[in-house]
Amino acid sequence: MDLTSHQLLDILPTRNKEDVTAWLKQYPEIQVVSRDGSKTYAKAIKAACCDIKQVGDRWHILKQLFDAVKKTIYDYVPSRWIPPEKNPPSSNQEQNQEFFLRKTDLIRLQNEEKRWKRIQAVQEMASQNYSIAAIARLINISRNTVYQDLKTFQKPSHKREPFYDEYRSLIRALIQKEQKAKHIEAACRARGYKGSTSTLNTMIATERRCLKEKRAKPLYLRQKLLSMMWNFTIPSHKAYFKHIHPQLLATFPDILLLDELVFSFRQLFYSKNPSDLIEWIERYERSHFSFIHSFITGLRQDLPAVLNSVQEPWSNGVVEGHVNRLKTIKRMMYGRASFPLLRKRLLLGP
Numbered sequence: 001m002d003l004t005s006h007q008l009l010d011i012l013p014t015r016n017k018e019d020v021t022a023w024l025k026q027y028p029e030i031q032v033v034s035r036d037g038s039k040t041y042a043k044a045i046k047a048a049c050c051d052i053k054q055v056g057d058r059w060h061i062l063k064q065l066f067d068a069v070k071k072t073i074y075d076y077v078p079s080r081w082i083p084p085e086k087n088p089p090s091s092n093q094e095q096n097q098e099f100f101l102r103k104t105d106l107i108r109l110q111n112e113e114k115r116w117k118r119i120q121a122v123q124e125m126a127s128q129n130y131s132i133a134a135i136a137r138l139i140n141i142s143r144n145t146v147y148q149d150l151k152t153f154q155k156p157s158h159k160r161e162p163f164y165d166e167y168r169s170l171i172r173a174l175i176q177k178e179q180k181a182k183h184i185e186a187a188c189r190a191r192g193y194k195g196s197t198s199t200l201n202t203m204i205a206t207e208r209r210c211l212k213e214k215r216a217k218p219l220y221l222r223q224k225l226l227s228m229m230w231n232f233t234i235p236s237h238k239a240y241f242k243h244i245h246p247q248l249l250a251t252f253p254d255i256l257l258l259d260e261l262v263f264s265f266r267q268l269f270y271s272k273n274p275s276d277l278i279e280w281i282e283r284y285e286r287s288h289f290s291f292i293h294s295f296i297t298g299l300r301q302d303l304p305a306v307l308n309s310v311q312e313p314w315s316n317g318v319v320e321g322h323v324n325r326l327k328t329i330k331r332m333m334y335g336r337a338s339f340p341l342l343r344k345r346l347l348l349g350p
Contacts (some may be wrong), residue, residue, distance in 0.1 A: 024048035056305035
């Protein structure tokens with residue numbers, strides 16, 4: 001693809017380094033090549049001519065950052081977060097609540113408490129500079145469990161999610177209308193509920209208890225946080241994070257650091273200053289986000305192309321459009337034509 005005229009030059013049947021290098025050598029006038037993060041293409045271009053300037057595609061670089069941030073959020077923020085209560089229940093209320101729990105629920109709560117104490121012990125030993133192997137040996141757990149405990153910042157829950165959660169909103173609405181259990185069961189079965197009556201009664205009792213105690217509703221934050229961090233039209237998202245829940249930033253303070261990381265990296269492509277990229281790498285490679293470390297390692301491995309992507313106007317945008325056209329034609333010809341005909345349709349077609 002000619003980056004200046006946007007004309008398709010050729011289509012190759014392979015991605016092998018030798019074939020790409022041989023094709024590039026046929027055009028010694030090539031000075032700039034825009035590509036994705038493929039190491040094969042990078043080696044092929046360098047083998048063809050060391051003087052060719054390689055420019056990393058901005059979309060692929062941002063996609064790699066997006067994947068790293070997504071993995072970080074999914075690792076840091078639980079899928080179902082229940083905000084802490086403003087007025088925690090008294091000891092008498094907790095004792096009464098435990099009195100009405102089933103035996104299996106009591107065992108589950110005991111296991112949760114036991115695991116939470118172990119997690120706190122692991123984190124305490126880590127803060128005293130114990131090695132991972134030493135912690136695993138002293139507490140008699142595996143090293144993978146130690147790594148998992150170091151990533152846990154709130155008390156874990158072993159409670160399994162029921163299969164019929166989709167009916168909870170209906171049950172809650174009918175309870176607020178003071179409907180009886182038999183009317184709620186009839187409404188749920190009309191919606192397609194096929195479970196047992198005892199399971200439904202347990203759900204009804206749980207929802208009534210929750211409404212009575214006015215417990216905080218669980219929040220599903222991951223996708224909301226990711227979408228807001230990737231919204232570059234707003235320079236500061238702090239007010240939005242507080243709007244989701246007032247205690248969100250107090251519980252997950254690293255959200256602001258991640259938000260600043262994403263916004264500052266996006267601004268590099270507007271400033272067009274390669275030295276800003278070096279400063280960004282040096283600043284955030286010391287952070288404690290493992291997936292961000294992997295992303296920065298990838299940037300360093302392909303640093304000349306990434307630096308050129310910051311200051312050069314070239315990108316793979318037009319190429320991706322032709323790739324979409326290629327796939328459409330390929331589906332139309334599937335099983336009825338060969339690569340030479342596909343090549344001719346792309347090069348000679350409108």
